[in-house]
Amino acid sequence: xxxxxxxxxxxxxxxxxxxxxxxxxxxxxxxxxxxxxxxxxxxxxxxxxxxxxxxxxxxxxxxxxxxxxxxxxxxxxxxxxxxxxxxxxxxxxxxxxxxxxxxxxxxxxxxxxxxxxxxxxxxxxxxxxxxxxxxxxxxxxxxxxxxxxxxxxxxxx
Numbered sequence: 001x002x003x004x005x006x007x008x009x010x011x012x013x014x015x016x017x018x019x020x021x022x023x024x025x026x027x028x029x030x031x032x033x034x035x036x037x038x039x040x041x042x043x044x045x046x047x048x049x050x051x052x053x054x055x056x057x058x059x060x061x062x063x064x065x066x067x068x069x070x071x072x073x074x075x076x077x078x079x080x081x082x083x084x085x086x087x088x089x090x091x092x093x094x095x096x097x098x099x100x101x102x103x104x105x106x107x108x109x110x111x112x113x114x115x116x117x118x119x120x121x122x123x124x125x126x127x128x129x130x131x132x133x134x135x136x137x138x139x140x141x142x143x144x145x146x147x148x149x150x151x152x153x154x155x156x157x
Contacts, residue, residue, distance in 0.1 A: 012037075013061040016050040017069065023050055026067050033065075053079040058086040064093045072113030080120040087122065126155040 012034050014026040030048040037043045051058065054076055058064065064086070075083070087093065095118075097111045129136075133156065 010044070010046040011061065012045045012048045012063065012065075013051045013058075014048070014065040014067070016052050017067060017072075019069075022067055022069070026050070026065060030065055053082045053086075058082055058091065059089065061086075062091060064091065065096065066093055066117075067096050067098060068111065068113045068117060070099070070111065070113045072117050074116045075120055077120070084120075084122050124157040126157060129154045129156050 012030045014023075014030050016023050017026075027048055027050065034045040034048060037045055049061075051061070051064070083093070095114060097114055099111065
């Protein structure tokens with residue numbers, strides 16, 4: 001199947017981890033996001049794709065969801081370059097460390113998987129979302145950041 005350039009922009013994407021269970025959950029979560037976007041906005045995604053930054057062109061996707069495990073390996077130089085180019089051209093990556101429930105035991109320790117995958121990425125300085133952030137004033141009117149653990153820290157540029 002050959003897709004035209006503008007057809008890619010109609011898809012949501014997540015980074016494939018190689019773990020079929022985790023990738024299936026990511027697929028389902030992104031499909032839920034697509035449904036919400038279709039209901040609440042003028043954005044009309046038509047599907048979800050799993051991508052590998054090592055081989056897939058990322059320029060076609062405005063947003064990537066990345067479930068980061070504690071044992072995530074370091075990125076290859078090629079994948080790091082692709083992701084840096086993606087972010088430099090306006091792309092957004094949501095890194096989900098999926099460990100909010102473990103934070104009571106882990107304290108403020110650095111997430112080892114996130115540290116490895118971001119060591120060669122040009123991630124801008126992040127800060128926790130302040131109460132007066134545009135997310136709370138936009139049409140989304142987000143006051144509570146939903147997820148498995150409500151009101152966990154959310155970091156933005």
